Amino acid sequence: MFLLEDASGDGHVDIDEYVALYTALGLTAAQCREAFRRVQKEDAGEVTKEKFDELWEQYFHSENIDAPGNYIFGKFDF
Known part of the structure; x- marks a missing residue:
């Protein structure tokens, strides 16, 4: 999934890549921007592969x- 989001292949997902993918899948740009704000690493403006792996684990296992x-x-x- 990370490789799909990282369209540039530079090892991280930025807001433009994130919005481009999920708007193509039917979400609004506003939803995508808000979701990205919630997943990005401490306001770094990007999600690295390492961070994505942590997020993936949370998605499937967190009760929070x-x-x-x-x-x-x-x-x-x-």
């Missing part, structure tokens, strides 16, 4: 509904 990993697929309201 506010865990950043819950937003890796761009949607933050259900």
